[in-house]
Amino acid sequence: MTQSKTEMHLIALPAFPLVEPGDDLAALIQVSLAHGSLSLEEGDLLVVAQKVVSKAENRYVYLNQVAVGVRAEKLALEVDKDPRLVQVILDQSQVVVAQRQGVLIVEHALGYVHANAGIDQSNITSDERNPRVLLLPENSDQSTNTLAQKLKTS
Secondary structure (H helix, E strand, O other), X not given: OOOOOOOOOOOOOOOOOOOOOOOOHHHHHHHHHHHOOOOOOOOOOOXXXXXXXXXXXXXXXXXXXXXXXXXXXXXXXXXXXXXXXXXXXXXXXXXXXXXXXXXXXXXXXXXXXXXXXXXXXXXXXXXXXXXXXXXXXXXXXXXXXXXXXXXXXX
């Protein structure tokens, strides 16, 4: 039996740009790999943040365009959150699991249980007069498979 070392090397992609709606993630990854004289090899694991996929897939919701329901209004008062944001959280969720000041723990429509349905407001550009939030990818398995196929063929 051959004995092998088990090692893990983490390498951040160099010069990876900010991602905008419609960007081809596979192309951006390939450019970044080339910039760093890197290549993906058999057995490599590429980790891509959900936020990057969501941005490329334009999963933004503008809060000024959200119609707020009675349930969201009531819940927003209980947790001290913007009612428009609460409505988006409810729209993305199957059930509210728990709540406390400033946070809703929900089961997302995709089955994940987490805070605020995974909706993100951090590190995205947004206009104060028309704020926006970022949702999870609509189908993360499909997004992953599409990205993997594009990377294999490029």
